[in-house]
Structures are given as C-alpha cells and as structure tokens.
Amino acid sequence: MAARGNPAWRAALRTPVGAGAAGLLGAVLLLAVLAPVLWSDRANAIDTRRLLLGPSAEHWMGTDNLGRDIFFRVLVATGPSVGLALLATAVGVLLGLLLGTAPMLLGTRLGRLVTAAVNIAVAFPGLLLALFFAVVFGVGRTGALLAIGFAIAPGFARLTQTLVARVEGMDFVAAARIAGLGRFRLLVRHVLPNIADPLAVNATIAAGGTLLAFAGLSFLGLGVQQPDYDWGRLLGEGLPGIYLRPAAALAPGVAVVVAGLAFNLFGEAIAKGFGQRTGTVRVGAGRRPVAPPPVVGDESHVLVVDGLRVGFPGVTPVRGVGFTLRRGEAVGIVGESGSGKSLTALAIAALIEEPGQVRAERLEFLGRDLRGGVGRAHRQLLGTSFAVVFQDPMTSFNPTMRIGRQLAEVAEEHQGMSRRQALARAVDRLRAVRVPAAARRARQFPHEFSGGMRQRAMIGMGLMGTPALIVADEPTTALDVTVQRQVLALLASIRSADYVALLLISHDITVVGKVCDRVLVMYAGRVVEELPAAELRTHARHPYTRALIAAVPDMTTDRDRPLAVIPGRPADPAAFPPGCAFAPRCPLADERCARSDPPLVADGDGNRVACWHADVPVPTGERS
Incomplete structure (x- = not known):
C-alpha cells in the first residue's frame, strides 16, 4: 500500500503531537527553501565597521569577525544543513535497500556474504563509521555526505533484510514465484510496496540523527568548508567566543536541536500511527527469580466470571457473560463471528485497551480479583499462570x-x-x-516457521511459566486438517499432563464438541446456552445452537439438497433489538421474544439456556 494512501499516516497527523511535529517540520523545510533566496545577500554582506558585535536591534544575534549578520547566516544555513542531511539520508536508505535486498536478488550463497558484511558493519558504532568514511572520502561536503550515508546504511540494510524476509515468506509471493516472476520483478512488484511504510518511518527518524551528525562533522572541520557554511560550521566559528558573545554559538546550536527534534517527533508520531516500535525495550536480566503469587480462595476454580460486560463508545458487544472454569477442565465457546467470543477472552486477560471498558460483578483468576486494574502483582500472576494462544501467530510474533x-x-x-x-x-x-x-x-525468525510450527511456538510461549489456564482463540484457523489435529492433540496432552484448564474459542462447533467437556454458545454478546459437549448434538435446547449444529454437514448429509444455513444476518452490536437478539432469525419467535430478552436459566442438571421456547422443535424447512 502506498504511504500516502495509508490511513495510518492521516490518523497520526490528527494527534496533537503529530500535528505539531508536522507543522514544525513544514516550517523548517519551508525555511530551507526560501531563506537562501531571500536573505543570502544580507547574510554574506561584509561590514568591517561592525566586527564581533553583540546582539542589538539591528543585529539580533550580533555579527561575526567580518561583520556579517549571524541571525541571517543561521537562517540561510537552514538550506544547506537540511538539504545535505536529506541527501545523506537518501544515500543511506538507497544503499541499505541495495544491501538488504541482496540476499533475495543474488541467491543464498552471495546473499550470505552480504548479510555477514552487514552484520559486521552494524556491530560498529555509527559515529565511528562516519569518521572512518570521512577520512576515506576526504574533507568537504561531498565527503561528509557520503560518509554519513555509508555510516547509516548498515542499519537500514538490517531492517530491510528483516522486512523482505517476512514478506518473502508469504503465500502471495510464493504464488508469484510459481507463476514465473523473476527475482527483480518479484522484489519491485510484491516486496518493496509492502515494506515501504516502515522504511519511510525509519528514514524520517534517521533524518534527524543525520542532521546532527552532519553538523558534528562540520563542527570538527570535516564537513562544509569556507566560504560555504552550515549550522555546524557556524557553531564551530562561534564557540571560541561563547563567553563574550554566547548568541553566536547558541543560535546555530538551537537551530540544529529544533530541526532534529522536528524530524524525530514527526517520525515518532507516524510510527505510532502504524503501531510500530522505534526503540527496543530491554527487560532486566540477572534479577532474582520471582515466585508466582499464591493462589487464594477456592483452589478448584481457576476462573470465575459473572456479569462481564465489555463496552466501547456507543457499543457494548459483550453483555453480562458469566461462567466458571475448574482445574483440568476444557470449556469451549462457540458462535458466529461478532458474537463476542474473542472480546470475552481479551477482557479476562486484561488486554482490552482504551477506550474500551471492562466491567464485571465478579472476575477472579486463581482466587484473585482482577476488577481493580492490572497492577504489578496481577501482571505477574497473568504472566506466569495465564497463557493465550492467538488466532494468527504471525501477527503475534515480532518479525524482527x-x-x-x-x-x-x-x-x-x-x-x-x-x-x-x-x-x-x-x-x-x-x-x-x-x-x-x-x-x-x-x-x-517467525517467517522461517511454517504455520503449524508458529502455532506450536505460540503455545510454547504460553508454557514459559506454569500456566493454570490456556485460552486458545481460534488456534487452528488457516491450518490444514492434519496440522489442526496435531495442534489440538498437543493442547489436550498439555491439559492432561499438567492439569491445566483450557478455554477454547472457535466457530467450529465440531472441534469444540470433540475437545471440550462443556460448551458455551454465544450470540450477540450473551451466553444463550451452556451444556455438556457430549450432549451438544442430541440435547441442544436453544434454536440458535440447533441451527449451528444443523449447518455443519456430516457423512449423512444429503448432497442433492442445499446445505442448511441460518437465515438473516447476525445482530449489530451497535443496535441490538429490544427483545431476544436472535428473534429476527428464529423460526420460533413470537411477540414475547420481540418484547423481552429471556434470562439465562439453569435447569436441575446444571445446564443453562436463555430462550422462551427452549426444547420446542424447530419446524422442518425453516432452517435452510
């Protein structure tokens, strides 16, 4: 997707920081274009009668040793300072792209040599590389430009290698390769468009650092040479007299800081718009091992949920969900897409972010009340005893x-x-x-794993602690039947070996019926039925549950007749009907169903159902 067409860019610019950074960066770029045209004559005008003057109404920042106005020289220096920094960044990005895409273009053997060279270069500090290349390319603006460009190239090459490897392992690239596309066309048409956005974000942030680096080389006498000047050159000229005329050094110094800050803030704002991390957060190593918090309350109950509600501005997609989960027990949650299954699991795991709100009459995990927010103790408890296996591990693993x-x-x-x-x-x-x-x-890296192996690795991540509960959210989606069976068998073996509770979320009612002990059927954010998995096909009481079962073909399904479907569309979470949410699709619905929502009532056997017409046979032919 093109960067300009990505809504993440526009969304980032609507934030206060993004809008402010964009305005500041726009002002810097505008000044870089206009200042050399408007004020070059005043900046270069020599006046021997006004040598080394301090700030005044006529010369706001004073004059230099030739009587030239420092303020106008700082303004005019915006052009070469910003321009050279952008050119150096472009050189670094272009060279990084060439090195980063070399493994794909050159093949395995030559690609490994390029990768090894990049890894060695990345190990050296950037400043050291810049000074080394400055000596190689010589003193002057051209040498400094190439030196900084070559110094930042290894970092972009490493980033490009990672991004290319991720995209190269996707199915559409494999299909294009099978279709006969060459390496270069494959790179240009399929790979580069998919990595353009993160590269642009990192290039924007790098431009601020490049600006500072270029000013540093000019300050050391390795960059721009007289009679030309940039901010670094002006800073070097003004520094010797800083105690007598501080404005001569402070003016270019402030200009460097403001321009660098503009690039960095703009890049950070765009990065947040894309949900990317621009830095690496290191967790503490070598700390004393911390034992998981002790379990309190009823040890037989791993999870107790009552009256759980999840709301967002203008919509409440989860409405009053309640259930319990014991040690070693497997409970499945089934329902159509949008029924609130995954949101329920995310709310229990404290993964609902603002502006979402989670409320519950009771929400306990291993006897700990999670309703008061997730503090340090709760994070430790969830991190060691609560495992989540997400639907798509490729999006859950960091590709870098x-x-x-x-x-x-x-x-x-x-x-x-x-x-x-x-x-x-x-x-x-x-x-x-x-x-x-x-x-x-x-x-x-994640892209080197197959889909089934990535799912196994995701389960392994959940087992890094000593989990008492594993929440598996559609763990077999997009996997072939053989791999599905292996993943489900793995979860079952972990459950039996360690007496771990399992909460399996799926739209596949057959899978849930085979793996779980109990089944919760959700519709429109509510649990409409709970029953043992063994009785799912024979004793389902809610019309929605029976419709789900009827929609699953088996070996006895008549292939000459159309497959059974549930008529209508799922209820809109933003506009639930006043009565039973399933009434518009239910063949048994009457005025009472449209008027009042049935409560979830337990029978004498511990099963629960929310229906005014439970156990009433569904008329033949109404379900398809």
Whole structure:
C-alpha cells in the first residue's frame, strides 16, 4: 500500500503531537527553501565597521569577525544543513535497500556474504563509521555526505533484510514465484510496496540523527568548508567566543536541536500511527527469580466470571457473560463471528485497551480479583499462570526478533531469569511442544516457521511459566486438517499432563464438541446456552445452537439438497433489538421474544439456556 494512501499516516497527523511535529517540520523545510533566496545577500554582506558585535536591534544575534549578520547566516544555513542531511539520508536508505535486498536478488550463497558484511558493519558504532568514511572520502561536503550515508546504511540494510524476509515468506509471493516472476520483478512488484511504510518511518527518524551528525562533522572541520557554511560550521566559528558573545554559538546550536527534534517527533508520531516500535525495550536480566503469587480462595476454580460486560463508545458487544472454569477442565465457546467470543477472552486477560471498558460483578483468576486494574502483582500472576494462544501467530510474533528471544522475554520479565537461563527455558519449551531441532529453531525468525510450527511456538510461549489456564482463540484457523489435529492433540496432552484448564474459542462447533467437556454458545454478546459437549448434538435446547449444529454437514448429509444455513444476518452490536437478539432469525419467535430478552436459566442438571421456547422443535424447512 502506498504511504500516502495509508490511513495510518492521516490518523497520526490528527494527534496533537503529530500535528505539531508536522507543522514544525513544514516550517523548517519551508525555511530551507526560501531563506537562501531571500536573505543570502544580507547574510554574506561584509561590514568591517561592525566586527564581533553583540546582539542589538539591528543585529539580533550580533555579527561575526567580518561583520556579517549571524541571525541571517543561521537562517540561510537552514538550506544547506537540511538539504545535505536529506541527501545523506537518501544515500543511506538507497544503499541499505541495495544491501538488504541482496540476499533475495543474488541467491543464498552471495546473499550470505552480504548479510555477514552487514552484520559486521552494524556491530560498529555509527559515529565511528562516519569518521572512518570521512577520512576515506576526504574533507568537504561531498565527503561528509557520503560518509554519513555509508555510516547509516548498515542499519537500514538490517531492517530491510528483516522486512523482505517476512514478506518473502508469504503465500502471495510464493504464488508469484510459481507463476514465473523473476527475482527483480518479484522484489519491485510484491516486496518493496509492502515494506515501504516502515522504511519511510525509519528514514524520517534517521533524518534527524543525520542532521546532527552532519553538523558534528562540520563542527570538527570535516564537513562544509569556507566560504560555504552550515549550522555546524557556524557553531564551530562561534564557540571560541561563547563567553563574550554566547548568541553566536547558541543560535546555530538551537537551530540544529529544533530541526532534529522536528524530524524525530514527526517520525515518532507516524510510527505510532502504524503501531510500530522505534526503540527496543530491554527487560532486566540477572534479577532474582520471582515466585508466582499464591493462589487464594477456592483452589478448584481457576476462573470465575459473572456479569462481564465489555463496552466501547456507543457499543457494548459483550453483555453480562458469566461462567466458571475448574482445574483440568476444557470449556469451549462457540458462535458466529461478532458474537463476542474473542472480546470475552481479551477482557479476562486484561488486554482490552482504551477506550474500551471492562466491567464485571465478579472476575477472579486463581482466587484473585482482577476488577481493580492490572497492577504489578496481577501482571505477574497473568504472566506466569495465564497463557493465550492467538488466532494468527504471525501477527503475534515480532518479525524482527528470533523466536527464542521472544519466548525468553516472558521468563525474563515475569520470572526474573537471566538471559541465558531464559533462552535455555525457551529451547526446553519449544522441545515440549514438539518443535523438532528446538535449539536451532530458537535461533530462527517467525517467517522461517511454517504455520503449524508458529502455532506450536505460540503455545510454547504460553508454557514459559506454569500456566493454570490456556485460552486458545481460534488456534487452528488457516491450518490444514492434519496440522489442526496435531495442534489440538498437543493442547489436550498439555491439559492432561499438567492439569491445566483450557478455554477454547472457535466457530467450529465440531472441534469444540470433540475437545471440550462443556460448551458455551454465544450470540450477540450473551451466553444463550451452556451444556455438556457430549450432549451438544442430541440435547441442544436453544434454536440458535440447533441451527449451528444443523449447518455443519456430516457423512449423512444429503448432497442433492442445499446445505442448511441460518437465515438473516447476525445482530449489530451497535443496535441490538429490544427483545431476544436472535428473534429476527428464529423460526420460533413470537411477540414475547420481540418484547423481552429471556434470562439465562439453569435447569436441575446444571445446564443453562436463555430462550422462551427452549426444547420446542424447530419446524422442518425453516432452517435452510
């Protein structure tokens, strides 16, 4: 997607920081274009009668040793300072792109050599590389431009390699390769458009650093030479007299800081719009291992939920969900898309972000009340005892980090392990979820794993602690039948071996019926029925549950007749009807259903159903 067409750019500019940074950067760029045209004559005018004057009404920042106005020289220097910084950034980005895409264009052997060279260059500090290349290319603006461009290129090459590797492993690239596209066309048409946005964000941020670096080289006498000047040159000329005429040094120094800040703030605002992290947060290593918080209350109940509601401005997609989960028990939640299944799990895991709000009459995990917010103790409890397996592990794993490192972060953050201990634990957990060659796989990136292996690694991440509950949100989506069976068998073995409770969320009612002990059926943000999984096909009482079961074909389904479907569309969370939400689609609905919402009532066997016409047979032919 083109950067200008991405709504994330526009959304970022609507924030106060983004709008302010964009305005400041626009002013700097406008000044860089207009100042040399408007004020070059005044900036270069020599007046020997006014040498080394201090600030005055006529000369706001004073004059230099030739009587030239420092204020206008700082304004005019905006052009070469910003222009050279942007050119150096362009050189670095272009060279980084060439090096980063070399493994894809040159093949495995030559690509490894380029990757090794990039890894060696990245190990050196950027300033050291800039000084080295400045000596190689010589003194002057051209040498400084090339020196800084070559110094920042390895970082962009590393970033490009990671982004290209992620996109190259996707199915549409494989399909294009099978269709006969060459490496260059594949890169230009399919890979580069998908990595343009993060590269643009990082280039914007790098431009601020390049500006500072160029000013530093000019200050040291390695950059712009007389009679030309930029902010670094002016700063070097004004620094010797800083105690007598501080404005001569402060003016170009402030200009460098303001312009660099404009680039950095704008880049950070855009990065937040894309949901990217521009820095690396290191978790503490070598801390004393911290034991998980003790369990309080009824030890037989892992999770107790009552009256759970999840709301966003103008909509409440989860309305009064309640259930319990015991140790070693498997409970499934089924329902159509939009019924509130995943939001329920996210709310329990404290993963609902603002402006979402979570309310509940009771929300306890291992006896701990989670309603008062997630503090340090609760984070520790959830981090060690609560595991979540998401639907798409490719979006859950950081594509720029190795699998083992990502798993190890969990142990470092929540269990206080050292880096070495955490990596050893990560390899052990990958081995526990039956990832072959676990030590080697731990050093690979997510794109090097198949879909099934990524799902196993995601389960392994949940097992980095000692989980009492695993929430699996559509864990077999987009996996073939064989891999689905392997993943489900793995979850079942973990559950039985460690007596772990399992909350399985799925739209596949057949899978839930085979894996789980109990089933919760959700519709329009409510639990409409709860019953044992063994009775799902024979004793379902709610018309919606029976419609879901009827919509699943089996070996006895008549292939000459159309497949059974549930008529109508799911209820809109922003406009639930006043009565039963399923009434517009239900063949049993009457005036009472349209007028009042039935409560969730338990029968004598512990099953629950919310329907005014439970157990009434659905008329034949009404479901399809």
